Amino acid sequence: MSQYNIAQAKAQFSELVQRALAGEEVVIARDNRPLLRLMPLATTGKPRAPGSAKTLVKSIAADFDAPLDDLAEYR
Template sequence: MAQKIINLVEARSRLSQLVERAAAGETIVIAKAGRPLARLVPMPRNRPVRLGSLRGRITIPADFDRLGDAEIEAMFDPR
């Protein structure tokens, strides 16, 4: 997608419009004296978490909550 380049003075006077355009998916670069200073981009859309989406793809061992106990104990009691 092409980026729209706007100078800083114009961006100040049209900020509300530029934010609406960015929210609609457009990328806008704000420049001063032809030098890019900032980029106005749309926020990523949050996708809702789907509970159970990994069911059947992973397995959790029965002793999951005990994994590493011996190693942790050895760190604190190095006999």
């Protein structure tokens, strides 16, 4: 674990980000009291691909694009 005060963290922010991405625990402190931990976000899995839900839509109603009656006064 590496601990840095706020002034050091500001001066070396890019380096601290790289260390955190490499798996090192980086703690930022004020007056030698830890305030926060710098760590990478967890990935949510594989990225979404365009068209990946294409086979999930079985049918669409014939009037899908028709104007709604509730909104007639706004037309």
